[in-house]
Amino acid sequence: MDFQSTLFAEMAPVDVLPPTPERTPLTRGAWVDVQRAWLPRPDDVFDILVAEVPWRAERRQMYDRVVDVPRLVHTYGEGEPLPHPVLTRARDELTRHYLPELGEPFVTAGCCYYRDGRDSVAWHGDTFGRGSTHDTMVAIVSVGDPRRLCLRPRGGGHSIAVTMGHGDLVVMGGSCQRTWEHAVPKVAAAGPRLSVQFRPRGVF
Numbered sequence: 148m149d150f151q152s153t154l155f156a157e158m159a160p161v162d163v164l165p166p167t168p169e170r171t172p173l174t175r176g177a178w179v180d181v182q183r184a185w186l187p188r189p190d191d192v193f194d195i196l197v198a199e200v201p202w203r204a205e206r207r208q209m210y211d212r213v214v215d216v217p218r219l220v221h222t223y224g225e226g227e228p229l230p231h232p233v234l235t236r237a238r239d240e241l242t243r244h245y246l247p248e249l250g251e252p253f254v255t256a257g258c259c260y261y262r263d264g265r266d267s268v269a270w271h272g273d274t275f276g277r278g279s280t281h282d283t284m285v286a287i288v289s290v291g292d293p294r295r296l297c298l299r300p301r302g303g304g305h306s307i308a309v310t311m312g313h314g315d316l317v318v319m320g321g322s323c324q325r326t327w328e329h330a331v332p333k334v335a336a337a338g339p340r341l342s343v344q345f346r347p348r349g350v351f
């Protein structure tokens with residue numbers, strides 16, 4: 148994207164509609180909400196995220212075990228400005244929609260950059276912090292090539308997969324982080340995909 152179109156993207160008012168997702172109940176009080184093509188201007192968001200986020204490689208213990216995490220990451224903490232106004236508006240609309248059920252706002256934005264089909268995240272729950280003991284939500288917006296978010300019950304059972312495409316919204320809720328696990332598996336071929344995960348305070 149050239150400078151001028153970046154400038155227009157920044158200046159034009161951003162219209163993010165209230166989400167109207169479809170819910171799929173899982174077992175044990177977990178659920179997943181999906182809304183296709185919810186995020187406006189997904190091309191702009193993709194370009195800005197690739198260019199502006201201070202990406203770093205992730206090599207560390209993650210969640211409840213040490214996992215191999217080949218992807219780039221960066222987290223915007225509470226109160227930090229996000230790299231595109233669409234993301235700020237999206238976070239605020241998600242807070243508005245889910246507040247009655249969630250009881251608190253989404254405040255952090257974890258960003259992940261899957262450069263190609265070899266980048267992935269292994270099975271885990273977001274169980275640093277309150278996700279290990281309390282119902283919570285993790286709201287994901289995805290841009291770029293579609294990838295599968297796989298979900299399986301902890302302790303065994305059938306897994307399900309939700310394709311996360313360009314501009315899609317996927318929200319994991321209820322007990323999902325502690326009673327289910329999720330993963331973004333490697334695939335033979337894929338172009339870049341970026342994911343932004345909005346979480347409430349104290350959920351990682």
Ligand SMILES: O=C(O)CCC(=O)C(=O)O
Pocket residue numbers: 257259268273287289329331342343344
């Ligand atoms: O790539 C995604 O959308 C999911 C990432 C994820 O599960 C995590 O970072 O905890």
Ligand SMILES: [Fe+2]
Pocket residue numbers: 271272273329
């Ligand atoms: Fe996760």
